[in-house]
Amino acid sequence: MYEGIGCNERIIHVCVNVDCALRGSEAIMTRLQELADERNADIEINEYVCFAACEEGPNVLIEHKRAFYGRVTPSDAEGVLEHALDGPPVAGIDRSTSFIARKVFNMLDAGFRPGDLSLAD
Amino acid sequence: METAALLPPVRWSLADYAGHGGYEQLHQAYADADWLRRVLGCTDLTGLGGAHFPFAKKLLMCQQEPAPRVVVCNAAEDEPGSMKDRYILQRNPHVLLEGVFIAAAALETREAYLYVSEGSTDALESLDQALSELTDDQKGGVDLRVVRAPDDYVAGEATSAIEFIEGRAARPRKVPPFPTTHGVGGRPTLVSNCETLANLPRVLARSGLDTEPWIMTRLATLTGDVRRPDVYEIEPPNTTFEDLITMAGGLSGGAQLKAIQPGGPSTAFLDASALNVTVTDDAIRAAGSQPGCLAVRIISSDRCIVEELSRITEFFAREQCGQCPACRMKTQNYDKIVTKLSRGGGTWHLLDQFGAVDEFVSDLPAICALIGMPTAPVRSALSLFRDDFERHISGTCSSAPNDEGEGS
Numbered sequence: 001m002y003e004g005i006g007c008n009e010r011i012i013h014v015c016v017n018v019d020c021a022l023r024g025s026e027a028i029m030t031r032l033q034e035l036a037d038e039r040n041a042d043i044e045i046n047e048y049v050c051f052a053a054c055e056e057g058p059n060v061l062i063e064h065k066r067a068f069y070g071r072v073t074p075s076d077a078e079g080v081l082e083h084a085l086d087g088p089p090v091a092g093i094d095r096s097t098s099f100i101a102r103k104v105f106n107m108l109d110a111g112f113r114p115g116d117l118s119l120a121d
Numbered sequence: 122m123e124t125a126a127l128l129p130p131v132r133w134s135l136a137d138y139a140g141h142g143g144y145e146q147l148h149q150a151y152a153d154a155d156w157l158r159r160v161l162g163c164t165d166l167t168g169l170g171g172a173h174f175p176f177a178k179k180l181l182m183c184q185q186e187p188a189p190r191v192v193v194c195n196a197a198e199d200e201p202g203s204m205k206d207r208y209i210l211q212r213n214p215h216v217l218l219e220g221v222f223i224a225a226a227a228l229e230t231r232e233a234y235l236y237v238s239e240g241s242t243d244a245l246e247s248l249d250q251a252l253s254e255l256t257d258d259q260k261g262g263v264d265l266r267v268v269r270a271p272d273d274y275v276a277g278e279a280t281s282a283i284e285f286i287e288g289r290a291a292r293p294r295k296v297p298p299f300p301t302t303h304g305v306g307g308r309p310t311l312v313s314n315c316e317t318l319a320n321l322p323r324v325l326a327r328s329g330l331d332t333e334p335w336i337m338t339r340l341a342t343l344t345g346d347v348r349r350p351d352v353y354e355i356e357p358p359n360t361t362f363e364d365l366i367t368m369a370g371g372l373s374g375g376a377q378l379k380a381i382q383p384g385g386p387s388t389a390f391l392d393a394s395a396l397n398v399t400v401t402d403d404a405i406r407a408a409g410s411q412p413g414c415l416a417v418r419i420i421s422s423d424r425c426i427v428e429e430l431s432r433i434t435e436f437f438a439r440e441q442c443g444q445c446p447a448c449r450m451k452t453q454n455y456d457k458i459v460t461k462l463s464r465g466g467g468t469w470h471l472l473d474q475f476g477a478v479d480e481f482v483s484d485l486p487a488i489c490a491l492i493g494m495p496t497a498p499v500r501s502a503l504s505l506f507r508d509d510f511e512r513h514i515s516g517t518c519s520s521a522p523n524d525e526g527e528g529s
Contacts, residue, residue, distance in 0.1 A: 017449060017453065018443060019443070019446075019449075049450070049453040049454055049457055050446070050449045050450040050453050050454065051446075051450065052446035052447045052449065052450035052451075052481070052482065052485060053446060054443075054446040054449065055446070103481055104481075106480075106481075107477050107478075107480070107481050110477050110480065111470070111473060111474075111477065112474055112477040112478075112481075113470075113474075116461070116468070116470070116471050116474065117454065117457035117458060117461060117471075117474075119457075119460065119461060119464065119466070
């Protein structure tokens with residue numbers, strides 16, 4: 001399903017691994033999906049396994065924007081979705097200049113596609 | 122006697138063990154501390170839990186620290202496919218106990234722990250029975266405590282053993298300081314694998330008999346596609362992998378040999394050309410893998426290597442303890458990649474992601490060795506059995522995913 005996907009596709013990846021899940025990432029996923037559905041937005045909300053930034057979670061990556069957010073709450077979902085749909089970045093939770101985010105972006109630049117790992121059909 | 126030095130065919134009681142020269146070396150050790158120090162200081166015995174750290178060096182590191190010191194026998198054996206430590210405890214508990222007492226004598230300590238998987242109930246029973254056969258005098262005043270280790274993979278790590286004995290969760294802790302300087306209660310501690318310690322009596326027995334070369338037998342656990350999976354005591358230089366398979370009744374199912382994973386799930390696969398490799402540490406390394414704990418898995422041509430790999434990456438993804446983000450990231454991403462492939466959703470591009478993940482974690486900290494464990498099986502599978510990956514990618518692999526789960 002994700003074959004041939006490029007960075008022009010709009011995907012938000014939410015880490016749902018145990019640390020991020022304990023910090024409430026499921027609720028963030030649900031909220032993002034609700035908002036995307038309400039707006040009929042052409043955007044994928046994807047579960048991802050781990051960005052190795054557990055202590056700063058829940059972590060969210062907007063792949064096509066090269067944007068990385070940490071300590072995200074459901075109330076941030078609207079701003080994150082807005083950013084993914086070409087709005088401005090969300091102040092306060094933006095960690096895009098952090099060490100780990102730069103590594104994540106490097107991995108994307110090297111061809112890593114987090115969505116390729118999705119088992120959803 | 123040498124061919125059954127560790128594993129007699131039936132369990133040895135104290136009387137049986139004593140009848141075979143048991144506890145004689147311990148008496149020598151008590152009588153001559155200089156001799157004990159000298160002999161153990163030059164043994165080439167290595168850590169048989171799988172890391173193969175030189176025993177003499179570890180002992181010396183501990184001896185150089187001020188008393189009081191501690192001995193921990195690590196028999197928390199949760200390496201999939203390894204049964205050797207529980208076999209020693211079941212069949213020859215006194216050889217291990219004598220080894221522990223010898224180590225305690227070498228460290229001039231009376232504090233020792235036997236850290237044994239709680240799920241190894243037969244081993245624990247045998248150990249309790251053996252301990253009850255010994256008088257306080259026979260224990261040389263050593264206070265030997267049995268600690269039941271949780272049945273988790275990381276619980277078998279040396280620092281996890283110390284954490285658990287100190288009353289915390291059995292998870293690895295940061296080194297340095299190493300257990301040899303800061304172990305149980307901050308005291309210098311020798312943490313050694315059960316099979317390693319069980320070798321000490323014969324290491325002492327052979328000292329001074331250097332006129333003839335001595336072959337130290339080793340325990341190999343055979344699993345996978347053989348008729349009689351079991352623990353076998355072997356003479357490594359006189360045993361090839363082909364001999365091992367013969368001992369285990371040959372390949373099951375009438376198929377050909379496809380691969381051998383010689384040292385447990387973290388070691389590289391070897392292909393069928395490894396049949397005539399001898400089961401020595403050096404020969405296994407020369408062939409491109411690691412001896413580990415000699416948990417030898419035999420894989421027949423009936424099996425798909427992607428499915429084998431799936432079992433391995435799933436294990437490490439599940440058993441990582443969650444303390445180090447990099448380890449969680451790597452083990453779980455590896456497993457996602459293999460799972461995707463196994464379910465027929467893979468691409469060649471997906472396989473390149475292993476490298477991207479490795480690059481990502483390469484400069485991130487991790488406490489223990491688990492983060493590196495899935496690497497060798499994945500890399501060797503990709504280089505040796507590319508056809509199996511091809512079949513999964515093109516959707517022509519006949520080994521359909523087994524959702525009921527396989528018990529082996």
